[in-house]
Amino acid sequence: xxxxxxxxxxxxxxxxxxxxxxxxxxxxxxxxxxxxxxxxxxxxxxxxxxxxxxxxxxxxxxxxxxxxxxxxxxxxxxxxxxxxxxxxxxxxxxxxxxxxxxxxxxxxxxxxxxxxxxxxxxxxxxxxxxxxxxxxxxxxxxxxxxxxxxxxxxxxxxxxxxxxxxxxxxxxxxxxxxxxxxxxxxxxxxxxxxxxxxxxxxxxxxxxxxxxxxxxxx
Amino acid sequence: xxxxxxxxxxxxxxxxxxxxxxxxxxxxxxxxxxxxxxxxxxxxxxxxxxxxxxxxxxxxxxxxxxxxxxxxxxxxxxxxxxxxxxxxxxxxxxxxxxxxxxxxxxxxxxxxxxxxxxxxxxxxxxxxxxxxxxxxxxxxxxxxxxxxxxxxxxxxxxxxxxxxxxxxxxxxxxxxxxxxxxxxxxxxxxxxxxxxxxxxxxxxxxxxxxxxxxxxxxxxxxxxxxxxxxxxxxxxxxxxxxxxxxxxxxxxxxxxxxxxxxxxxxxxxxxxxxxxxxxxxxxxxxxxxxxxxxxxxxxxxxxxxxxxxxxxxxxxxxxxxxxxxxxxxxxxxxxxxxxxxxxxxxxxxxxxxxxxxxxxxxxxxxxxxxxxxxxxxxxxxxxxxxxxxxxxxxxxxxxxxxxxxxxxxxxxxxxxxxxxxxxxxxxxxxxxxxxxxxxxxxxxxxxxxxxxxxxxxxxxxxxxxxxxxxxxxxxxxxxxxxxx
Numbered sequence: 001x002x003x004x005x006x007x008x009x010x011x012x013x014x015x016x017x018x019x020x021x022x023x024x025x026x027x028x029x030x031x032x033x034x035x036x037x038x039x040x041x042x043x044x045x046x047x048x049x050x051x052x053x054x055x056x057x058x059x060x061x062x063x064x065x066x067x068x069x070x071x072x073x074x075x076x077x078x079x080x081x082x083x084x085x086x087x088x089x090x091x092x093x094x095x096x097x098x099x100x101x102x103x104x105x106x107x108x109x110x111x112x113x114x115x116x117x118x119x120x121x122x123x124x125x126x127x128x129x130x131x132x133x134x135x136x137x138x139x140x141x142x143x144x145x146x147x148x149x150x151x152x153x154x155x156x157x158x159x160x161x162x163x164x165x166x167x168x169x170x171x172x173x174x175x176x177x178x179x180x181x182x183x184x185x186x187x188x189x190x191x192x193x194x195x196x197x198x199x200x201x202x203x204x205x206x207x208x209x210x211x212x213x214x215x216x217x218x
Numbered sequence: 219x220x221x222x223x224x225x226x227x228x229x230x231x232x233x234x235x236x237x238x239x240x241x242x243x244x245x246x247x248x249x250x251x252x253x254x255x256x257x258x259x260x261x262x263x264x265x266x267x268x269x270x271x272x273x274x275x276x277x278x279x280x281x282x283x284x285x286x287x288x289x290x291x292x293x294x295x296x297x298x299x300x301x302x303x304x305x306x307x308x309x310x311x312x313x314x315x316x317x318x319x320x321x322x323x324x325x326x327x328x329x330x331x332x333x334x335x336x337x338x339x340x341x342x343x344x345x346x347x348x349x350x351x352x353x354x355x356x357x358x359x360x361x362x363x364x365x366x367x368x369x370x371x372x373x374x375x376x377x378x379x380x381x382x383x384x385x386x387x388x389x390x391x392x393x394x395x396x397x398x399x400x401x402x403x404x405x406x407x408x409x410x411x412x413x414x415x416x417x418x419x420x421x422x423x424x425x426x427x428x429x430x431x432x433x434x435x436x437x438x439x440x441x442x443x444x445x446x447x448x449x450x451x452x453x454x455x456x457x458x459x460x461x462x463x464x465x466x467x468x469x470x471x472x473x474x475x476x477x478x479x480x481x482x483x484x485x486x487x488x489x490x491x492x493x494x495x496x497x498x499x500x501x502x503x504x505x506x507x508x509x510x511x512x513x514x515x516x517x518x519x520x521x522x523x524x525x526x527x528x529x530x531x532x533x534x535x536x537x538x539x540x541x542x543x544x545x546x547x548x549x550x551x552x553x554x555x556x557x558x559x560x561x562x563x564x565x566x567x568x569x570x571x572x573x574x575x576x577x578x579x580x581x582x583x584x585x586x587x588x589x590x591x592x593x594x595x596x597x598x599x600x601x602x603x604x605x606x607x608x609x610x611x612x613x614x615x616x617x618x619x620x621x622x623x624x625x626x627x628x629x630x631x632x633x634x635x636x637x638x639x640x641x642x643x644x645x646x647x648x649x650x651x652x653x654x655x656x657x658x659x660x661x662x663x664x665x666x667x668x669x670x671x672x673x674x675x676x677x678x679x680x681x682x683x684x685x686x687x688x689x690x691x692x693x694x695x696x697x698x699x700x701x702x
Contacts, residue, residue, distance in 0.1 A: 049609070053695045053698035076608075079611065080610075085609060087699065089602075089699075093222070093607075094229065094603065095225040095226045095228070095229035096225050100225065104222065104607075108616075
């Protein structure tokens with residue numbers, strides 16, 4: 001298993017947000033985490049990424065502990081080594097060009113920059129002509145692709161995306177979904193996407209529904 | 219992280235430029251003060267080395283030192299020639315160097331002295347020979363470079379110690395001849411023209427004893443420079459003459475072509491004698507000129523040979539106790555100790571410079587404060603970016619370092635710009651105000667204290683960035699990204 005989530009629980013101020021969440025994904029598999037706003041999707045993704053500590057249960061990625069209620073985990077290292085993350089608000093560093101954003105991600109992960117790979121990824125995602133542009137100069141679609149490119153250039157084993165299509169229309173939603181799906185496949189990465197957008201369901205092999213803090217397979 | 223810090227600085231160019239400018243102004247001021255302080259004191263020390271006491275006419279002791287040791291002020295007056303023997307006969311005195319000032323050539327002082335002056339300044343000849351007979355002169359390295367003087371050339375001194383375009387009182391009747399050029403020493407001697415004391419007396423029409431101690435016997439018969447003429451009889455009359463150029467301008471070298479009918483000719487050959495085998499048109503011109511200067515010759519008998527100052531080196535410590543007191547109490551002269559007067563001068567300068575120094579440091583602190591304000595705002599505005607860096611694998615220390623680097627790079631830019639500006643200003647000021655050059659102010663000559671200053675400015679930059687850096691160090695990425 002590449003990703004294993006075991007009996008994860010989380011509560012804020014005594015209010016349960018996640019309860020007894022368990023699932024696992026194999027290497028190269030893709031899954032959609034579907035749920036309305038406030039259902040706890042982002043909290044679950046934060047725990048999977050090791051950004052938040054669960055109140056119960058644990059998470060392992062590629063056999064390494066990322067988060068656990070009763071143990072300390074080297075989440076920074078695992079995240080750095082195995083994960084590529086696409087945030088809902090894209091989060092490109094505004095002072096850097098698209099290319100420099102990608103190079104920074106590689107440098108932080110591997111300590112060096114693979115320019116060939118960056119060229120290849122931005123070419124495939126159709127933003128090679130915008131490589132020198134700063135984030136504020138990009139259209140929403142270009143920024144989306146740049147964020148996906150940044151997650152891909154670190155050669156992730158697990159690609160996580162939080163609401164990647166929230167600001168897009170139907171056509172662009174399909175484009176981005178396909179792009180994510182194909183990029184993960186080409187990279188051989190496991191893909192986990194959290195969204196409230198039901199339109200993405202047809203693109204994924206597995207879909208989990210998160211309702212009232214509980215996970216239900218669809 | 220450095221690239222990211224640079225990118226963030228480029229991202230807000232105006233703020234960065236203002237912070238750099240603030241620090242640059244303060245660094246420039248501090249570097250100027252350091253340069254002035256260290257180079258001036260170093261120059262003072264070097265020029266005064268070996269001189270324990272200066273004896274001169276009563277007046278300001280500081281003026282006496284400035285005029286006689288550093289050659290940057292007017293002398294206090296003259297002292298009797300007999301004072302030289304008085305001090306030379308004192309058992310506590312190892313060396314007395316006489317100085318006779320009063321003239322300049324193209325702004326460079328002509329100093330009547332003896333060979334001990336060269337020893338005192340550790341000077342050696344790069345070309346030719348030292349002055350031996352009257353009207354022979356040795357050029358300091360800088361003088362020779364500036365005037366283009368070469369051996370054998372002649373020049374006419376002007377009255378006064380500075381070049382004055384309105385001053386037409388050239389000593390046309392007594393040209394000097396260049397017999398030697400000194401190697402550069404980096405000291406005051408580089409910008410002096412040395413000749414014998416007798417030459418200065420000669421130029422000013424003062425009768426003197428030709429068997430003066432320290433000089434070779436040298437016979438004169440009135441104005442007929444028989445010995446000189448004999449000494450220089452090999453000279454051709456059409457040799458190159460070195461003459462003063464326009465005031466403060468370059469010196470012109472020209473081939474003197476003498477026209478016997480030109481009785482107003484300014485430039486004359488130096489040596490003329492009735493024994494000269496072929497009396498040329500040029501010598502006739504000189505004769506004509508000298509005939510027109512009877513007043514000066516008439517005054518000769520009235521003028522006593524005098525000196526401007528004496529530079530004294532003690533043989534032992536007892537001299538330091540006894541001689542200054544003896545000079546000050548028992549003669550009409552004064553004595554001044556270079557070390558004391560130099561210290562007093564630097565103290566006087568230091569008091570006024572301290573105010574500027576404090577202001578400059580306050581400016582540096584203001585620059586630090588501006589960096590702090592810019593970075594604290596940055597930390598607030600960019601916490602999303604920085605949280606993202608943490609998620610992407612940056613450690614807390616790396617994020618902390620990014621902010622510290624922004625502060626340090628800003629300070630480094632300020633220090634670099636300030637340092638370059640200060641040295642550039644020194645270069646410009648030196649060209650505009652030659653006195654600064656006389657004081658020994660040399661551009662692009664770093665002093666050790668500048669490294670300390672730059673380190674202090676970098677520390678200000680780092681300290682200013684410390685609080686914002688600690689703020690981003692404590693960022694909780696998940697909470698920050700969720701909030702954003």
